[in-house]
Amino acid sequence: MSSTHADDPTLERAFAARERWAFDEAYARFSGLLYSAAYNVLHAREDAEDCVHDALLRVWNNPSAYSTERGTLRSFLAVCVRNAAISRIRATQTRAGAQRRAGVEPEAEFVEFPDVIEQSRLRTAIAALPDEQREPLLLAYYGYKTHVQIADALATPLGTIKSRIAQAVRKLGHAMQPGAAT
Amino acid sequence: MNHIDDSAELYALGALDDLERRRIDAHVATCAPCARLLGDAELAVTHAIEADPQYEPSLALRSRLAGSLEAMQPKARRAPQAGWIAIAAAFAILALPTGFLARDYMVMHAYIASDQMLMQKMANGSLASATFQPMKPSMPAMSAHVMYAKSGDFYAVVVKHPMRSLQVAYVRPDGTMETIGKLEMQGDMGVAVMPIDHKMLKLALIDGGDVVAEANLAFD
Numbered sequence: 344m345s346s347t348h349a350d351d352p353t354l355e356r357a358f359a360a361r362e363r364w365a366f367d368e369a370y371a372r373f374s375g376l377l378y379s380a381a382y383n384v385l386h387a388r389e390d391a392e393d394c395v396h397d398a399l400l401r402v403w404n405n406p407s408a409y410s411t412e413r414g415t416l417r418s419f420l421a422v423c424v425r426n427a428a429i430s431r432i433r434a435t436q437t438r439a440g441a442q443r444r445a446g447v448e449p450e451a452e453f454v455e456f457p458d459v460i461e462q463s464r465l466r467t468a469i470a471a472l473p474d475e476q477r478e479p480l481l482l483a484y485y486g487y488k489t490h491v492q493i494a495d496a497l498a499t500p501l502g503t504i505k506s507r508i509a510q511a512v513r514k515l516g517h518a519m520q521p522g523a524a525t
Numbered sequence: 526m527n528h529i530d531d532s533a534e535l536y537a538l539g540a541l542d543d544l545e546r547r548r549i550d551a552h553v554a555t556c557a558p559c560a561r562l563l564g565d566a567e568l569a570v571t572h573a574i575e576a577d578p579q580y581e582p583s584l585a586l587r588s589r590l591a592g593s594l595e596a597m598q599p600k601a602r603r604a605p606q607a608g609w610i611a612i613a614a615a616f617a618i619l620a621l622p623t624g625f626l627a628r629d630y631m632v633m634h635a636y637i638a639s640d641q642m643l644m645q646k647m648a649n650g651s652l653a654s655a656t657f658q659p660m661k662p663s664m665p666a667m668s669a670h671v672m673y674a675k676s677g678d679f680y681a682v683v684v685k686h687p688m689r690s691l692q693v694a695y696v697r698p699d700g701t702m703e704t705i706g707k708l709e710m711q712g713d714m715g716v717a718v719m720p721i722d723h724k725m726l727k728l729a730l731i732d733g734g735d736v737v738a739e740a741n742l743a744f745d
Contacts, residue, residue, distance in 0.1 A: 363594070366594065367591075370587060370590065374581070374582055374586070374587070375579055375580070375581050375582070376571075376574065376575065376579070377582075378580055378581065378582035378586070379574070379577060379578065379579045379580050380574050380577075382580050383574075383577045383578060388583070391582070392582055392583065392585075392586045392589075395582065395586065396586060396589055396590055396593065399590060400590070400593055400594075403594070404597075407554040408550070408554075410554070410557075410560060412557040412560040412561055412564070413553065413560045413561075413563060413564045413567075414560075414561065414563075414564020414565065414567060414568055415564070415567075415568060415571075417571065418564070418567040418568045418570070418571035419564070419567055421567070421570075421571045421574050422536075422537050422539075422567040422570055422571065422574075425539055425570075425574060426536075426539050426546060429539040430543055430722070433542075464576070465572070465573060465576040480538070483535075483538045483539065483540040484538055484539070484570075484573060487539060488540065489540050489541060489542055490535050490540045490541070491542075493540065505531045505532070505535060506531055508531070508534055508535060508538060508540060509530075509531035509533070509534040509535070511534075512534035512537065512538060512566055512569050512570065513534065513566075513569065515569050515570075515572065515573065516565065516566070516568060516569025516572065519569065519572035519573075519576075
């Protein structure tokens, strides 16, 4: 089958089965979202495109990476690319740290805390979270911290941080569902 | 591995390191309930990703992806043995002094032939290898090697005549260890292939909780 009019479940089944047309169609539908997911972390066009390229090829070449049980292909790919971008930025931070320790200045320091929430529904949903859940959520999403780093930064047990982040994400998911009251 | 529980949200949010993420990838590949849990978390985080500023990639990215896919696929169709030869050549160069035989290359090939990216990695020579050293001189001689990508995203451990099915562990810089794979027996060889994206400087072979051998790896 080769169709640019396939519905989402058909596309997802075909992608899971690694039918080539599904790769092309997924790129056509989601490239803006995937590139944005990478760019908003890396803030560099070439790095973001490298990241999308490598992440998509890695997924495509791993037959067990995506299954329809995993949920929507769109969110699977978006998170996959964003996680790949976060790995890159962490590696950059590690290299920069090593260079500083060795007395060498890094070429550029481009890690920044972006001006967060643009969209009102997301802003409202995050604002509605208790402080104890909002803070670790923001450190993870916008600060690219691991849960271990967050637990250290907030001087809070790891299990507590995991639980609070999980609750925050679930609440965010419910609040952002189409039709949900905010 | 246990079910992923709260780690689903950490994964989706990007709050896990590469190694933890790989472990979850491996688990959800065989656990549908956890795959659904992770899918729900990914959907929630995607709402936030969509709320961030949106951009478009250059047109060149589509062509680059198409080119990369084409570069991989025809090789497999036209010359199915080319990958095997590349692997054999790579492993021969890396491991010939230690006595690996052609049959051993075939075992490796059976494990990794389906991975086109890996085949390409092997073909372009971006691999290195290290030998496991027994921890005690009294231990029986054991030929054990790890072949790994210099980029740190792939590791294959091969042990000839293992005493039993050993586990492979990553030895962190602080000395703590984390199990990352288990040898699967292929005739008289144990093989563990681990597509883990993390530069691991030391690996250990574990037998019933005891470290029986260690290998030191080097990266560029």
